[in-house]
Amino acid sequence: MYTVAALYHFTRFDDPAALRGPLLDLCKSKGIMGTLLLAKEGVNGTIAGDRAGIDAVLAHLRGLPGCAALEWKESTASVAPFHRMKVRLKKEIVTMGQPDVDPIAQVGNYVDAADWNDLITAPDVAVIDTRNDYEVAIGTFEGAVDPETQSFGEFPAWWEKNKHRFHNKRIAMFCTGGIRCEKSTNYLMGQGVEDVYHLKGGILKYLEEVPQEDSKWDGDCFVFDARVSVGHGLKEGPHILCYACRRPLVPEDRNNPAFEQGVSCHQCIDETTDADKSRFRERQKQMQLAKERGTHHIGGL
Numbered sequence: 001m002y003t004v005a006a007l008y009h010f011t012r013f014d015d016p017a018a019l020r021g022p023l024l025d026l027c028k029s030k031g032i033m034g035t036l037l038l039a040k041e042g043v044n045g046t047i048a049g050d051r052a053g054i055d056a057v058l059a060h061l062r063g064l065p066g067c068a069a070l071e072w073k074e075s076t077a078s079v080a081p082f083h084r085m086k087v088r089l090k091k092e093i094v095t096m097g098q099p100d101v102d103p104i105a106q107v108g109n110y111v112d113a114a115d116w117n118d119l120i121t122a123p124d125v126a127v128i129d130t131r132n133d134y135e136v137a138i139g140t141f142e143g144a145v146d147p148e149t150q151s152f153g154e155f156p157a158w159w160e161k162n163k164h165r166f167h168n169k170r171i172a173m174f175c176t177g178g179i180r181c182e183k184s185t186n187y188l189m190g191q192g193v194e195d196v197y198h199l200k201g202g203i204l205k206y207l208e209e210v211p212q213e214d215s216k217w218d219g220d221c222f223v224f225d226a227r228v229s230v231g232h233g234l235k236e237g238p239h240i241l242c243y244a245c246r247r248p249l250v251p252e253d254r255n256n257p258a259f260e261q262g263v264s265c266h267q268c269i270d271e272t273t274d275a276d277k278s279r280f281r282e283r284q285k286q287m288q289l290a291k292e293r294g295t296h297h298i299g300g301l
Contacts, residue, residue, distance in 0.1 A: 002077045008044040008179040011066030024087040033082035044093035073204045075234035081225035097153045108185030108196035113206040126169040139219025170195035178202040
């Protein structure tokens with residue numbers, strides 16, 4: 001059984017490039033796999049491995065400048081969620097493209113998972129899902145507004161076009177682990193919205209702590225690893241991934257004529273060219289050969 005730790009922390013790193021090497025070396029020495037992003041605004045990512053390795057990396061991260069209060073969400077996976085370790089340098093640890101947004105300075109009001117139901121069922125509250133459309137498609141909170149964005153960077157334009165819908169409303173926002181809400185609540189406050197709230201720890205914390213019989217969550221939660229989705233109690237969900245478009249599928253979607261393993265699904269078959277599909281078929285062939293050899297192809301997670 002693998003321990004999976006999803007984490008983020010906003011702080012100010014003067015030289016994130018100097019932090020990359022030691023962090024990557026530690027992860028590799030401890031057999032940790034996954035992706036960590038470093039930027040001047042902090043750290044973000046998900047890693048998996050054994051208990052001792054995860055604890056060692058988390059201790060290292062908490063020792064970085066301004067990261068003593070770093071928090072994370074843990075779950076488990078029956079198979080390796082990742083097959084390589086990456087530590088990447090980025091401009092933002094979650095890309096919004098708004099240079100004036102600064103969650104270190106100010107964010108909305110945190111709401112614990114235990115209090116979330118009372119907030120989102122209040123008549124003067126509008127609930128907004130800040131995730132991408134393919135994530136919302138497999139699960140969201142009852143009554144939540146779906147901005148139908150394909151990337152987080154589209155959220156500011158969506159808000160500008162739709163803000164009239166939320167006049168005199170308190171705004172409650174949520175995302176997978178909480179990081180997108182740190183920026184989106186700061187953005188809304190910068191736009192003059194006063195009553196802004198967000199789910200502390202995100203959907204993952206809610207699914208971990210709130211009993212299913214009391215839940216306002218409908219469906220599963222998309223996660224960015226080989227599990228694809230999790231449900232209540234953070235148990236692995238039924239979804240699989242289309243390795244052509246990276247969108248989630250239910251197992252029955254394999255029976256759709258548009259599905260070809262690693263090449264296409266009913267959601268993306270018309271989005272790629274014949275040349276793309278040929279390239280995907282070759283990649284899939286190499287991945288299968290690697291699997292038969294007992295190794296992992298670079299195209300895997």
